[in-house]
Amino acid sequence: MSQGVGVVGLYVRDQDEALQFYVGKLGFRVHTDSKNGDYRWLTVQHPDQPSFQLGLYKPGPPVLDAATAQTLSEIVAKGAMPPLVLVVDDCRVAYKRMHAVGVEFTQEPVSRYGSTDASFRDPSGNGWKMIEARKGAA
């Protein structure tokens, strides 16, 4: 595939902490980690999804002024950023593995509507729904 969405970014409060979380706990891989002065372009990838990068950005200068960065940091910490969905083969197995390494779950796996889902947050407050892929679903 050569066309499509390549990078979608999250705001995080600390890029080292986010890296440790997404790579160390969720099993993503670093795609790019490039520093330029105060600015750090950091993206990670799900191992099964080489065409997509998840950006982990800290709001702040030089891209954003301090007041805007503060507002964004508050919004992230309140969990008010848009929903994120992680699709897994087996929600309960993934939950067990992630819970064991200290991922903050906000909802344990629940089976409903023909699937199983759980919820967790990254250290910054970004909320993920983890949904078991339905067999045969598009």
Add this chain to the structure above:
Amino acid sequence: MKFTSQDPELLRRLLRAKDRMDVASHEEWSVQRLARVSHVSQAHFARAFKEAFGVPPHRYLLTRRLERAKTLLRDTELSITDIAFQTGWKSLGTFGRIFRDVTGASPGELRAREKAASHQLDRVPACYLSAAHRPDLKIAVSEKRRLEARGKLKSTK
């Protein structure tokens, strides 16, 4: 409305209290218990929560309970009594009254209406779908009741 800046680190801890109410809205959530989850003093918790999320913690809890009750009314065959107790009310009467005050319909009426309508929403993750039916409760239930009695507030479903 006044917007003040709050420490993101505090907000992250307040979010934890909100998350806990979200996942177990049927439980009792005293200010003491919520404050403990957030590592905030009891004296500061309610104000900090309201500042962060726009509603006092117990009104937030109420909206989550009603949201869950609506979902159960729509998606299950549970009796209204069962739904009342499963969503955290201690009395069926209180549940019915508050439900009607907030949604404008009794639990039975809402169930009948929801069942009659057909939904094409099965591609929306269930929790977000449920959130779309969360009552938007900007004022206290008692105040809403008062205003409605004076005929000054249109039914906000």
